[in-house]
Amino acid sequence: MTVQELIAILEGMNPSAEVRIALQPNYPLLANLEGVTDTQTLKDAMAEDEDFDEDFDEDDNLDAAEVYLCAGRSQDYGSRNYWNHLITE
Numbered sequence: 001m002t003v004q005e006l007i008a009i010l011e012g013m014n015p016s017a018e019v020r021i022a023l024q025p026n027y028p029l030l031a032n033l034e035g036v037t038d039t040q041t042l043k044d045a046m047a048e049d050e051d052f053d054e055d056f057d058e059d060d061n062l063d064a065a066e067v068y069l070c071a072g073r074s075q076d077y078g079s080r081n082y083w084n085h086l087i088t089e
Contacts, residue, residue: 001088003067009087021071028078031071038067 019033039062046062 005089009089020075021069022078022082023071023074025080025083028080028082029074030076030078031074034070034072036067036069039064 021031021033023029023031043062
């Protein structure tokens with residue numbers, strides 16, 4: 001999913017609704033959205049901060065245009081029904 005597609009989906013939703021993240025369809029967990037970052041922000045931080053934690057896997061590609069929705073600690077269990085009713089367009 002692209003940022004543009006996500007924005008289009010969110011435009012039809014309640015703007016004051018809390019954003020949560022549902023993880024793992026077979027063992028559903030719920031987490032609060034802690035924040036958002038992207039590869040450009042991470043590259044900028046690496047260039048500016050000599051103490052930057054460069055704890056990346058070999059597969060991490062900071063040259064790719066990617067946005068990360070960062071989940072907090074799991075709060076509780078969710079429902080498998082979330083995946084049965086995804087809005088993808």
